[in-house]
Amino acid sequence: MTDADPTHDVVVWGATGVAGRFTAEYLTERYDPAELSLAVGGRNRGKLDDLVADLTRRSDAWNDVPVVVGDATDPESLRDIARNTRVMCTTVGPYTRLGTPLVEACVEAGTDYCDLTGEVNWVRETVDRFHEAAVESGARIVHSCGFDSVPADLGTLLVQSFARESYGAPCETVRIYLDGGSGSVSGGTLASFGELFEAAATDPLARETLRNPYSLAPRDERSGVDPGEQRRPRRDALRGEWTAPSPMAPVNERVVRRSNALLGYPWGREFRCTEVVPTGTGLRGAATASLVAGGLGAFTAAMSVGPLRSALRRYAFPDPGEGPTREEAEAGSFLIRLLGRGTGADGPFTVEAEFGTDRDPGYGATARMLGESAACLARGDVDSPFDGGVLTPASGIGLPLAERLREVGFTASVDEAGPTVGE
Numbered sequence: 269m270t271d272a273d274p275t276h277d278v279v280v281w282g283a284t285g286v287a288g289r290f291t292a293e294y295l296t297e298r299y300d301p302a303e304l305s306l307a308v309g310g311r312n313r314g315k316l317d318d319l320v321a322d323l324t325r326r327s328d329a330w331n332d333v334p335v336v337v338g339d340a341t342d343p344e345s346l347r348d349i350a351r352n353t354r355v356m357c358t359t360v361g362p363y364t365r366l367g368t369p370l371v372e373a374c375v376e377a378g379t380d381y382c383d384l385t386g387e388v389n390w391v392r393e394t395v396d397r398f399h400e401a402a403v404e405s406g407a408r409i410v411h412s413c414g415f416d417s418v419p420a421d422l423g424t425l426l427v428q429s430f431a432r433e434s435y436g437a438p439c440e441t442v443r444i445y446l447d448g449g450s451g452s453v454s455g456g457t458l459a460s461f462g463e464l465f466e467a468a469a470t471d472p473l474a475r476e477t478l479r480n481p482y483s484l485a486p487r488d489e490r491s492g493v494d495p496g497e498q499r500r501p502r503r504d505a506l507r508g509e510w511t512a513p514s515p516m517a518p519v520n521e522r523v524v525r526r527s528n529a530l531l532g533y534p535w536g537r538e539f540r541c542t543e544v545v546p547t548g549t550g551l552r553g554a555a556t557a558s559l560v561a562g563g564l565g566a567f568t569a570a571m572s573v574g575p576l577r578s579a580l581r582r583y584a585f586p587d588p589g590e591g592p593t594r595e596e597a598e599a600g601s602f603l604i605r606l607l608g609r610g611t612g613a614d615g616p617f618t619v620e621a622e623f624g625t626d627r628d629p630g631y632g633a634t635a636r637m638l639g640e641s642a643a644c645l646a647r648g649d650v651d652s653p654f655d656g657g658v659l660t661p662a663s664g665i666g667l668p669l670a671e672r673l674r675e676v677g678f679t680a681s682v683d684e685a686g687p688t689v690g691e
């Protein structure tokens with residue numbers, strides 16, 4: 269960063285929204301002002317003042333939290349904020365519509381940045397427009413630091429680091445299983461989801477991004493052996509149970525492939541990853557996999573038809589700003605298991621990892637994943653070869669993030685797999 273002494277370590281930008289508020293609450297609970305100088309930001313001073321009143325009422329350590337006001341569509345206001353900040357931690361979405369000027373301001377100022385985007389079309393846009401400039405200015409732009417895509421990306425990093433240390437070789441395949449969980453969804457998340465479908469319907473580049481499994485890799489490296497998302501029910505050879513396509517696979521798998529590419533292919537050029545939803549064994553497992561795949565297919569088909577998409581967005585989705593209560597965000601859970609298969613000097617091996625916690629994946633857990641990503645960047649607590657660039661959680665922050673999440677109640681473990689796996 270160019271500014272020698274920025275005023276704020278972290279600005280939670282969009283702090284009046286659902287995910288932003290939970291992130292600001294989490295950071296003021298976890299850190300005191302001497303550990304992390306925090307500010308909250310957004311476009312509405314009155315709402316921000318109310319938020320600060322609430323944050324300070326709930327905390328013994330925080331008597332005040334500075335407020336920064338700007339507008340996501342006013343580049344000059346964003347430049348001022350970015351210049352005075354070490355890390356912009358943003359939940360202002362949909363990112364396709366509202367995210368680009370902030371990335372540009374951070375790249376210009378050499379300010380680090382993390383967000384919650386799952387809009388893979390937009391990530392591709394920032395990769396193409398800003399990666400080289402961010403490398404040049406020393407701005408670490410780390411996308412997808414929430415439920416998309418920290419568990420998949422860091423889980424894969426855990427598997428591959430263990431495989432390389434224990435067996436001297438990476439896994440050729442990593443399968444990511446959404447094994448369980450319960451949580452809620454906010455209007456902001458559905459608005460972003462709607463934006464992705466809108467882009468897929470109207471923008472050929474967005475369609476190409478969703479078609480090519482390697483679309484987030486560096487520009488001249490966008491091909492490879494991995495066929496991409498599983499699209500049908502399939503019996504899984506490693507676990508011996510049925511699986512359905514995962515709705516998050518189009519984002520998470522591409523992020524994981526970008527991590528491998530940015531890091532210089534430590535997991536090999538032949539590396540493949542797939543994220544799926546396990547549905548059990550036997551006829552019941554097969555039937556459930558068909559139901560899940562059918563439901564996802566029907567939703568995708570409906571969202572791909574303009575008038576149906578508009579009707580769903582207008583009448584079925586909650587409005588932006590609506591979402592779970594604090595109690596709901598702190599309830600819920602998720603568990604992701606990963607199995608990696610590789611071949612070392614002594615033959616084939618299998619590695620198993622778990623990533624999860626007892627909080628709503630998209631809100632209570634996401635506030636911790638995003639908040640700790642910002643804290644890692646602000647403190648320089650990263651294991652990454654990069655000082656700048658458009659990065660992923662695994663390539664831009666790495667295992668220190670898993671360590672910090674363990675300290676706040678996450679499981680992030682890895683070991684050799686038990687003898688029954690894959691038999």
Ligand SMILES: NC(=O)c1ccc[n+]([C@@H]2O[C@H](COP(=O)([O-])OP(=O)(O)OC[C@H]3O[C@@H](n4cnc5c(N)ncnc54)[C@H](OP(=O)(O)O)[C@@H]3O)[C@@H](O)[C@H]2O)c1
Nearest residue numbers: 282284285286287340361414415416454456457460588589
């Ligand atoms: N990856 C994950 O796991 C995950 C989980 C949760 C959310 N998300 C993503 O995070 C994003 C936010 O979700 P959310 O539910 O928190 O949405 P939200 O409640 O609608 O909040 C959006 C925030 O953006 C602010 N904003 C809107 N337009 C602005 C502008 N022109 N200038 C400055 N600020 C502006 C809003 O301010 P006002 O209060 O003034 O309207 C609000 O603070 C979405 O893209 C969602 O997909 C991802």
